[in-house]
């Protein structure tokens with residue numbers, strides 16, 4: 001059947017022709033401030049500005065030792081979902097630790113935050129209920145909402161007037177439960193959700209608030225407790241990941257009131273029908289929370305790096321989105337330009353990735369840099385020098 005997939009080939013060709021093709025590089029070292037990357041048959045060391053390794057824990061000896069120990073004590077994997085025979089003492093310890101760290105009654109683990117978001121809505125919300133979602137929320141929230149029967153409302157990104165309009169609409173439609181859901185940080189822009197105002201509106205209309213804090217847990221707010229802590233509010237439901245600041249391995253969670261977590265254990269499909277997290281990953285995650293909670297030094301280094309990079313890049317004339325988060329986007333508008341810039345920066349020893357449609361809107365292509373506590377000021381300077389050189393070559397800056 002030579003033509004069985006010819007229509008797929010045509011689709012792939014369209015992606016290529018539109019300059020939207022994504023490629024992947026092979027890293028052959030641990031994830032870190034500097035990484036070794038395969039390039040034309042040899043290895044290149046490059047400074048890494050595109051990992052979610054905010055606190056630099058991805059190669060932390062303490063996390064690796066904790067994982068090694070759990071491998072020895074608990075074996076490789078559970079070979080079971082949690083409710084059959086997949087729950088270990090380590091899983092319970094991590095759930096208690098998350099709940100305690102984030103100030104919630106309980107927490108529940110998932111294979112990924114993608115699964116936490118995929119499984120959180122359906123048990124809570126039926127067709128008598130409403131979910132109100134920020135337009136720029138993560139793909140996993142969008143998918144999770146698709147899987148539930150609630151009436152769906154969407155508000156323009158960060159637009160509080162629109163949020164209130166949607167809350168009114170849901171209330172007048174007679175919704176039983178209303179859940180407002182937002183990313184704590186919008187990862188393409190590095191913008192914070194306006195959680196103080198969102199909480200106040202949710203309270204006014206007797207709605208619950210859920211915050212996906214994947215780009216915040218561990219490094220935003222006091223002791224890294226996330227965007228609710230930064231905003232001085234309590235969210236009813238938090239979802240988060242161990243795949244970013246908290247060690248960069250894998251795993252997601254929901255932290256919430258006891259009954260909400262209990263309901264998830266009974267009803268959440270990605271929890272009920274998917275394997276338990278491997279003990280080594282769970283042990284490393286416990287260690288990651290310990291380090292993050294005490295890690296003011298790491299947060300200070302992260303913020304100093306972000307400040308330094310922002311200041312230097314702004315001086316050189318690049319167009320940056322304003323902000324305070326270690327996500328720092330360099331705006332280039334055109335997808336091809338973002339691609340070309342990333343390629344040339346790699347040749348100059350700086351690893352960054354171009355982002356373009358459909359990940360960001362058409363005409364808003366960018367290079368999204370992410371700062372890390374694993375970087376030194378000299379690494380940042382080296383990156384800025386490379387940006388200036390390539391920016392001049394491409395006529396982006398004078």
Ligand SMILES: *Cc1c(COP(=O)(O)O)cnc(C)c1O
Pocket residue numbers: 111112113114115117138140183187212213214215240241242243250251252
């Ligand atoms: C990364 C991310 C996720 C997915 O987390 P995983 O644990 O990698 O599945 C979900 N939501 C947001 C906002 C994210 O940034």
